[in-house]
Amino acid sequence: MAGLIPQGFIDDLLGRTDIVEVVGARLKLKKTGKNYSALCPFHNEKSPSFSVSPDKQFYYCFGCGAGGNALSFVMDFERLDFPEAVEDLAKQAGVAVPREERSDRRQSSAPRKDSPLYALLEQAAAYYRQQLRQHPKKQRAVSYLKQRGLTGHIAKTYDIGMAPPGWDNLMAHLARDSSEVKALIDAGLVVENEDSGKRYDRFRDRIMFPIRDSRGRVIGFGGRVLGDDKPKYLNSPETAVFHKGQELYGLYEAKQQNRQLQDILVVEGYMDVIALAQHGVTNAVATLGTATSEDHLKRLFRLVHSVTFCFDGDKAGRQAAWRALNSALPVLEDGRHVRFLFLPDGQDPDSMVREEGQQAFEQRISSQAQPLTEYLFRHLSEEANPSSLEGKAHLAALALPLIEKVPGSLLRRLLRQSLAQITGMDLNSVKPEPHKPGPAPSEAAPPADLDDAPPHWDEADWQPPSDDYAPVYEPSMPSRPEQPRRAARSNGRKGVDSPLLQATRTLLHHPHLAALALQANELADEDEDEARLLVALLDAAQKNPALSSIELLARWHGTALGEQLSRLAEQEWLLNNPSANLEQQFFDTINRLSAEQTERRIDKLLAKSANQPLSAEEKQQLRDLLGRQRAPKTDR
Numbered sequence: 108m109a110g111l112i113p114q115g116f117i118d119d120l121l122g123r124t125d126i127v128e129v130v131g132a133r134l135k136l137k138k139t140g141k142n143y144s145a146l147c148p149f150h151n152e153k154s155p156s157f158s159v160s161p162d163k164q165f166y167y168c169f170g171c172g173a174g175g176n177a178l179s180f181v182m183d184f185e186r187l188d189f190p191e192a193v194e195d196l197a198k199q200a201g202v203a204v205p206r207e208e209r210s211d212r213r214q215s216s217a218p219r220k221d222s223p224l225y226a227l228l229e230q231a232a233a234y235y236r237q238q239l240r241q242h243p244k245k246q247r248a249v250s251y252l253k254q255r256g257l258t259g260h261i262a263k264t265y266d267i268g269m270a271p272p273g274w275d276n277l278m279a280h281l282a283r284d285s286s287e288v289k290a291l292i293d294a295g296l297v298v299e300n301e302d303s304g305k306r307y308d309r310f311r312d313r314i315m316f317p318i319r320d321s322r323g324r325v326i327g328f329g330g331r332v333l334g335d336d337k338p339k340y341l342n343s344p345e346t347a348v349f350h351k352g353q354e355l356y357g358l359y360e361a362k363q364q365n366r367q368l369q370d371i372l373v374v375e376g377y378m379d380v381i382a383l384a385q386h387g388v389t390n391a392v393a394t395l396g397t398a399t400s401e402d403h404l405k406r407l408f409r410l411v412h413s414v415t416f417c418f419d420g421d422k423a424g425r426q427a428a429w430r431a432l433n434s435a436l437p438v439l440e441d442g443r444h445v446r447f448l449f450l451p452d453g454q455d456p457d458s459m460v461r462e463e464g465q466q467a468f469e470q471r472i473s474s475q476a477q478p479l480t481e482y483l484f485r486h487l488s489e490e491a492n493p494s495s496l497e498g499k500a501h502l503a504a505l506a507l508p509l510i511e512k513v514p515g516s517l518l519r520r521l522l523r524q525s526l527a528q529i530t531g532m533d534l535n536s537v538k539p540e541p542h543k544p545g546p547a548p549s550e551a552a553p554p555a556d557l558d559d560a561p562p563h564w565d566e567a568d569w570q571p572p573s574d575d576y577a578p579v580y581e582p583s584m585p586s587r588p589e590q591p592r593r594a595a596r597s598n599g600r601k602g603v604d605s606p607l608l609q610a611t612r613t614l615l616h617h618p619h620l621a622a623l624a625l626q627a628n629e630l631a632d633e634d635e636d637e638a639r640l641l642v643a644l645l646d647a648a649q650k651n652p653a654l655s656s657i658e659l660l661a662r663w664h665g666t667a668l669g670e671q672l673s674r675l676a677e678q679e680w681l682l683n684n685p686s687a688n689l690e691q692q693f694f695d696t697i698n699r700l701s702a703e704q705t706e707r708r709i710d711k712l713l714a715k716s717a718n719q720p721l722s723a724e725e726k727q728q729l730r731d732l733l734g735r736q737r738a739p740k741t742d743r
Contacts (some may be wrong), residue, residue, distance in 0.1 A: 121178060133184055152483045239269040258385065261385045265357075373431075420454070500532075552623070
């Protein structure tokens with residue numbers, strides 16, 4: 108029998124969930140005072156009697172009497188049983204559902220309680236606000252805020268505060284004993300030095316920006332330094348209530364200031380959000396030191412149908428925009444809109460809105476923001492100029508895999524039509540297989556463009572290189588020209604590929620094997636062409652595990668290496684021999700390369716020792732290599 112879902116997890120899940128977002132994703136809600144109303148989904152009615160309370164996190168229908176929390180709403184609306192509804196909410200929150208075996212269920216009837224960290228973080232926010240008003244050294248912080256053009260009203264709206272200089276001000280104010288200090292550590296407000304055991308305030312001499320969840324509770328802080336300390340901006344660490352990869356600064360305030368949000372503007376910093384609000388642009392949010400993720404966009408699209416990204420016009424801003432585009436593609440259902448606004452060089456949203464004011468800034472968004480579709484083709488055309496036949500083919504290779512990530516069938520069809528018009532190609536003959544989603548992106552993963560496993564394509568088609576797919580190195584170019592290349596290993600049978608090429612072909616068609624093999628950097632000394640070809644492919648597949656076969660091909664499209672890989676790719680039929688254990692042959696080849704490289708390194712060190720004493724580091728290296736040589740070999 109499946110394990111029980113711990114009550115503590117359910118409590119925490121409900122604490123993270125905003126019922127307005129859950130219901131709003133399924134019903135059209137209208138703001139009515141403090142609450143929201145809609146036509147009840149559980150009985151037929153012409154006038155709305157269904158009410159949702161964000162304060163109580165509760166819904167109730169005055170017509171049929173249906174009521175409950177976010178979990179019961181999902182159960183009734185989606186017709187799910189309890190575990191399925193928990194799984195649904197957990198998926199939206201980006202967390203896994205734990206299970207436990209427990210015979211005593213009496214604890215499950217205990218009333219739900221919010222984490223004590225919420226109250227502690229709220230007290231910290233109140234303390235920081237008080238310090239900004241009363242601390243003897245407040246003037247530097249006040250002058251900074253005035254210099255940025257902020258009024259007391261906007262500072263109050265966003266609860267801006269100040270962490271005073273000193274090592275233990277907050278700790279002395281909120282903690283009376285060691286258990287309360289421990290709670291401050293759990294909340295991310297106090298740091299404990301692992302070596303010395305000393306404890307001190309995390310935020311010192313900084314402007315403080317409380318970060319709120321969708322229900323308005325303080326879950327963390329961002330701090331902007333006032334002095335010369337580093338880093339310039341500092342965020343709370345991950346805690347039981349704060350997960351920066353899922354939260355957006357200013358989203359709660361944007362919902363409070365707009366009765367009906369139509370569009371959300373995504374910017375890069377706290378001060379951008381606040382400066383825009385100061386000048387009347389109250390729909391801005393910012394990520395918390397991370398790239399915009401697919402989870403961020405799913406959350407935004409539960410509230411609005413249009414999202415606009417605003418980036419600086421420099422190289423870093425355009426790189427961030429391209430990452431955002433890749434995150435947006437898998438959530439672009441029909442009816443959703445994404446746009447990109449690039450500001451002039453040297454400008455950010457803060458400086459821009461202060462210079463030209465609300466009306467001109469909003470006009471800039473309206474007239475200059477590029478639709479995602481336009482930005483997609485414009486960006487790719489910079490790499491693959493469609494003025495030549497080669498450029499058209501390259502552009503199609505780059506664009507098609509990205510287009511296939513779009514779930515909206517109508518938008519995906521229109522994108523293919525646009526690509527066909529640009530390239531003059533008949534894309535009906537280029538038919539990718541149905542998209543097979545990969546594993547969910549982990550939070551530890553870098554903000555790259557590989558959150559979803561790419562679709563699989565016919566091997567005759569090309570798949571794109573992008574900015575993130577630059578080749579590690581070109582094996583056909585010697586990395587050590589002073590050393591002569593060794594002759595390719597021969598298998599003694601004319602017309603039959605060497606084991607190295609067989610292993611390369613196997614890896615090309617089964618990239619997942621790279622994760623099970625030795626790390627490519629352990630084989631980096633190879634200087635034979637065929638070996639370097641295999642090592643280059645292994646390195647690429649290990650650094651980007653989500654790459655498909657055709658994406659690996661496309662990384663070196665137009666190079667000598669690309670031609671070699673293409674020839675191997677065309678020989679897929681050679682992999683269909685049921686008598687050949689190709690996987691084992693692949694690992695045997697990798698192990699042989701490793702053994703030969705170990706032997707060469709040993710010979711080199713022994714030769715050196717005959718002429719001069721080895722250093723301590725070289726002696727240790729020799730011991731390690733000899734130990735590796737004596738170690739029993741495994742299949743993998």
